[in-house]
Amino acid sequence: MTVAAGQQCCAPIAREPLSESAAADLAALLKAVADPVRLRLLSLIASHPGGEVCVCDLTGAFDLTAPTISHHLKVLRTAGLIGGERRGTWVYYWVVPAQVARLGELFIPLAQPAGA
Amino acid sequence: MTVAAGQQCCAPIAREPLSESAAADLAALLKAVADPVRLRLLSLIASHPGGEVCVCDLTGAFDLTAPTISHHLKVLRTAGLIGGERRGTWVYYWVVPAQVARLGELFIPLAQPAGA
């Protein structure tokens, strides 16, 4: 599209698939996983046979203190990406597939080259 | 799995699909998109017919100053999610589908319920 100098350089945005509120909502979800520790936590929980992991197993996989792991788990849980429950002495966590899937679906249309 | 108190509560992690370095690498990529403004920027660029957008069109979509928009574009560009080029007076940006696809593919296995 050729334009004269001093004028608007291109046509207005044709489509805006992500509204301001949707972007804020998804960004909050992404912030929850945008951390190496939380990413590994989510991966560990998701890959565990049975779909559930005890916190005592997670702490051993990191060079971090238990409170730090607990903090990261809370972030993931607040975001709705994982669920947790206390059973007796130990606390178990599992992933919430629907919420994780939202993230995957987000990038499908964005990976398409043009606006097609 | 029933265990005695004071001992290890569960079996060791069966599979660890995300290595420490892979998690750090992907977390850096996720940090780039874990922001409402950058998410909308990426969305605006991706949805623009022709696959390219001039910066002058992007600034109008936000209540932010030009330096701030430029900063966010640089973050996306440094992450390899978008490419940019100056053509005459204006600067144009486009998405890098392969890099965006990495994010989408990441959540596919994580959305599976169990370790299956």
Place this chain on the structure above:
DNA sequence: CCCCTGCTTCGGCATATGTCTAAAGCATAG
């Protein structure tokens, strides 16, 4: 040549984030 416009870079500030130590719940064992 100078100026005007578009975009980026620089420096500073307010807030958010990740980590720790210390202390407090909670459940089981004796």
Place this chain on the structure above:
DNA sequence: CTATGCTTTAGACATATGCCGAAGCAGGGG
């Protein structure tokens, strides 16, 4: 009821992040 162990909460600190205003760089037109 007390003791022990697992987990979370609270408080504090260093660093990272997001924002702006001012200045710098690049290209085009008098």
